[in-house]
Amino acid sequence: MRLRIFIEPQQGASYDTQLAVAKATEDLGFDAFFRSDHYLKMGDVDGLPGPTDSWVTLAGLARETSHVRLGTLMTAATFRHPGPLAISVAQVDRMSGGRVEFGFGAGWYEDEHASYGIPFPATARERFDRYEEQLDVITGLWATPVGETFRYEGRHYRFSEGPALPKPQQEPRPPVLIGGTGPTRTPRLAAAHADEYNVPFASVEATAAAFDRVRAAVAASGRSEPMVYSAAQVVCCGRDESELKRRAAAIGRDPEELRRDGLAGSPAEIVEKLGRFHEIGCERVYLQVLDLSDVDHLELIAAQVSRQLQ
Template identity: 35%
Template sequence: MDTALHVADFTPYGGDERIAAGLADTARAADEAGFRTLTLMDHWFQMESMAPATDPMLDGYTALGYLAGRTEHLQLGLLVTGVTYRHPGLLAKTLATLDVLSGGRALLGIGAAWYEREHAGLGVPFPPVAERFERLEEALRVCRQMWSEDDGPFEGRHYRLAETLCRPRPLQPGGPPVLIGGMGERKTLRLVAEHAQACNLFDAGREVLAHKLQVLDRHCADVGRDPAQVERTVISGTDPLVDTDAFLASMAEYARLGISKVWVSPRGVEDLPGWVAAVGERVVPRLREL
């Protein structure tokens, strides 16, 4: 099982002027410690469910471009991009740029978006949930066309592009892998089966995840896709350093379900690079054995 790092809080770095250096140190620590992937959030305001909305929040893709120049091995992405935040043609161009500048390490994590306050706050349209899922499906098709040899038009219900021109193309054949976040059985997991290389599920326990993966397998069968082509991942809310043996036991159960990557995210940690290094020493090698 691979280990991924999700950085969702920039306050431990000790002030706006120290965020850049602290984030770079954190990313380098993850690179050196054997983490497979590093992700940031795609938000304009901090999530109210986690901290005050006024806490610092970086633009995700600008930050990933910065980290691309300070790391060598980490896959870089957002967990996850809201489909409403960027026109899909511009999103595809942004990911292609990140892939080129990182040497082929970009990941497109994407979902239907949910944080209405930040949309209203910055004047960004926030359509009803059914429309957001329609836009998500079209955005995925736009990205794939932009990253292909087809420079022709795209005609959808919500998006119309006269030219899907994207130069340079991503370095990864076919473009960055797509990861769709969420556990909705009717729409989200169906879109995973149709369009994604990976799903990202919440750490909801073995029984819940086993059921969700069965639903995903059925969707794959419906669209004629081998379920083995979809990587199964989970984001954990547990600090693996608090009770490492218990954490690893839980992950072993998930590994038996076919989950091959777990995201960990530090909470209430002042020394983020130090925490990352400790996870790399005490947890990453043991996860890799699962």
């Protein structure tokens, strides 16, 4: 099982803070550095200095890191037109030397759209319809051979003789991640488009059920390519109970709630719960780190959790 670091910079993080965490992620041997894609804080935090754009940030990190993989959980389909988004992701992939992974979702946080003047489809069905077309478009643009053009006639998006450039460095494309626990449409879209399926912030039992739905959709589609199965969990690790309580307090959470609903406790407790995720076929876990000033937390996880998994 591989561990990846996942941050929520809309809660309050400058580029320099994110760079420090990304470099620590790389130096400590974690598999990847991922960030959310949001423009508005959530909950009772000030969010200062304000939001940072995910793909602008990842472009900077691409040039200031050397081997850690970089990506989003999840870029919202509501934020950008699929043509420019395909260009941005391809460019960052080239800037990184082929280290980008593209987490992509339908979008859900209506308040951030209102706050920044972004149109928000009135119904979940329309959001998913647009999302599905965007998946077709972005993967289609990347798959179009150099020298050929891309055409697409959808309900929401139309492309006429597009040059479909630039191409990502990775071939045939950067890995595409789809997440969520929707019972029908999400498994179908994952089977059709995703290289990785991710279940966010769910119990082991609920994660197993979601994995099974996607496995069934993969089988029904006749797909032969492998699917990577992963989970995202908030992490809070302490060498002892006092350190655990201090870290939980710093992020405004209760230690026992975190033990129940996330990955929390001593390194041994976290390894044990990760083992339960491994038993249901989870290959990667995205550790949601909420206190970005606490680099010692990452060092502890690297030294006493990651090494046991290897």
